Amino acid sequence: MPSNLETADNPKKLERVVIEPLTRVEGHGKVTLLQDEDLHIKQARLHIVEFRGFEKFIQGRPYWELPVLVQRLCGICPVSHHLAAAKACDMLVGTTQLTATAEKIRRLMHYGQTLQSHALHFFHLCSPDLLFGFDDEVRHRNIVGVIEDSPEIAKQGVLLRKYGQEVIRVTAGKRVHGTGAIPGGVNKSLSQEEIRYLQKDIDQIVQWGQDAVELIKRIFFEQLDYHMAFAAIDTNMLGLVGANGEFDIYHGGLRARDAQGGSIFDHVDYTRYSDYLREGVKNWSYMKFPYIEALGEDAGWYRVGPLARVNNCDYFSTPLAEEQRRLFKEAGHGRPVQASLAFHWARLIELLYCAEAIRELLLDPDLGGTDLLNKGQLQGTGIGVIEAPRGTLFHHYEIDDDGIVNRANLIVSTTNNNQAMNESIRQVAGMYLDGKQLTEPLLNQIEVAIRAYDPCLSCATHAMGKMPLEVVLVNEQNEVVDRLEKRITGDIQRTCP
C-alpha cells in the first residue's frame, strides 16, 4: 500500500482483501445504439474508453528499447508488438536482410504466438457460445461449462495454448514479455535439446489442429444459413501476403480487396502504408477509424484478421491448411466469405497452418545457427508491419541522430476492425431489436458479434465468459430510451431512466 494511505498502527498484521474491479464494467465494453423515429438502428457505437498513450510515452526513449517496451501494450499477443517493433528497428539499424537463423527464430516465435492466441480465443472464449448456443444460461456458457460437458475439447484447447506458449518461451526467454527479437536479428538460437523438446509433441498438436478445424466446420454447417447471415457485412479486406500471394503472417506486401474479391491494391511495400491508408477520428472514441484513402472514409473501411487473411491469400504453403482453405473458399461461392462468424473458421485454419509451419521449421538446421545479427547504417525512419493474431499491425517510428524516438504511430489490429465491429453490431441490433426495449438475448447476440473479431480490449475480463457489457439505446432526440448492463458476475440489470 502507498505510504500516504497507510492508517494502521501495525501494517504487518493486516490481511490482504481483494475487491473485485467493478469499475471495469463501465470501461470494457459499452455499446450505444442510435435509433431513428421509425425505430430503425441508424448507428452503433462500440466505445473504447481506455487510453493507453504508448505513442506518447515512448517519445524520448532509445530505439533499442522499443521491442521490449511496446510489447507491454498487450498481455495476450505481446509477441506481435515485439516483432512489429523489431521489424521497424531492423529498418532503423539499416538491416535489409535478416540472417536465415534470425528470420526463422522470429517466425517460429510468431507461429507459436498465433497458435496460442487462436487457441485461447476459440477454446477458452468462444467455444462456449458455439457449443452451447448464444442463448444458453450465462452461468453455464463459459470455459468451466466446456470442461464439464466436453472435457476432451477443453483439454485440447488448454494444451494447444500451452504448446504455443512453450514455443514463445524457448525463442524469447519467457512465455509473456520475453526479449528474443532485437534490432537486426535475435539474441539467441535454439539448442538441439530445445528443438527436440518442441518436436516431442508437435505431431499431436497438428492432429489437434485438424480436429479443431473439423469441430468448427461441424458447428458452422449445422446451421449454415444462420451462421452465414449472423452479423454478416460486406466489406473490403486488408492484409499481408507473401511475394507469390501465399499466406504469410510474418512478412510480405499489403493486399486489399473489395467486397466482391476485386483488387484495390496488391503487393504494396508496407513502408508506404501512409500513402494508401488514413486514420479518421470520432468524438466518442479514443480508437481511430482507419480507411483506404482511395475509397474515402465512408467506403474505405475494411476488415483485417483471420477472415481477411484466409480470403485474401492465394494459397497456404502447408498441405493440411491449404486443403481447408479450398473448402473455406467454396463456401463463398466465388466471392469472399463475409460472414462474421466465419472469423472462427478462418482462425482455426490459421491455427492448423501454424502447427504445420512449426513442424516444418523444427526440421530446419538454421534454427541452431550462430549467425544472429546483421546491422547496417542507422537511419531516421523505421516501419514494421506484421500480421498479429487479430490482424494487420503497423509500427512506425522516427528517431533523431542520437537514436532517441521523437515520433511514433501504432495502428493496432483491433483499430483496423473498428468500423467493421460497429457495422456488425448494427446489423445484429437491426435484426434482433424489437421496438424500444433491449433484451437479454439481444445483449448476448451483440456480445457474440463483437467476440467474433477477437477484439483485444475485451479480453481481460471476458476470459471466464463474463464480459462486462453495457448497451444503451438512444432515440433521435438523443434521449436514453433503455439501458441494459451485464456485470462481471454475469448478472443482467436494467438501468433505464
Added chain:
Amino acid sequence: MSEEKNTFMLDGVAVEFNEGDTIMDAALRAGAYIPHLCHNPEFTPHGSCRVCVVGVNGRQVSACTQPAATGLDVDNGSGDITDERRRLLQMLFVEGNHVCPGCEKSGACQLQAVAYYTGMLSPHFTHFFPKRAVDASHPDTAIDYNRCILCELCVRASRDVDHKSVFSISGRGIGTHLTINAPGGKLGDSTFAATDKAAQVCPVGAILPKHRGYDQPIGERLYDKQPISIVGDVATRKPGNGGDSHGG
C-alpha cells in the same frame, strides 16, 4: 608461534580482519555478503547509499565505512536490519523511474538484485515520477538519468582512475543530481570514452552502451540463475561471464 588474529562477530560467526579494514572489507574477504550499492572495493568507501547498514553493539552504521574492531558484535541478517534495508531500497525505487519490465539492465541490475535479496515486493512509498531525460549525445554510451541512484561510482572512477572528472554531483536534497563536466552538460561534449573505467562501474541501468539493448538472452543474465549474495557485484564481472553486456 602463531599470532592471535583480530576477529569480530558477524551474525554470531567470527570474522578475521586486518588493520585498516572496514567491516565490509573483512566480510567480503570472508565470503559473507552484506548488501550494498555504492561500495566497490576498488574505490574509497563512500557510505552514501546506506544499504549496507548493519547493527553494531546496538547502533546502526554503514559497514563500508565502519572500521572493523575486535569485540564488535555485528548484526547483518536480522529481520530489523533487513526491514531497514528494504525501506531504503523502496525509497530509491520511488525517487527515480526504475521500470524493471522495460529496462534493458533487468536481470543484471544490482539495485533489482539487492531488492530481490531483501524480499522487496512493492515500492510501498508513493512514486515521485521525476521528469528526467536520456542523454544519448555520446556516440557509444547513453545516460538514462531516470535510473541514477547517485552512488557516485562513476564520479569516483572518472576522477580517480580515468583522471578526467567527467561526472559530478550537483544540487541539494531531493534536487541532487548527476552532472557532466562539459560546456553543454552533454556526455557527447565531454572527454568521456566508452573504454573509461567510469563506463564499467554503474550498478544500475543509468550508464549503458548504446545500440545493444536486450542482446543478452533471458536465462544468461548475471542474476538469472543465482542471487547477488552468490554472484557478487556487476562491476566485478569479467567480460564474457554474463555481466559484460552492460558495462561490466
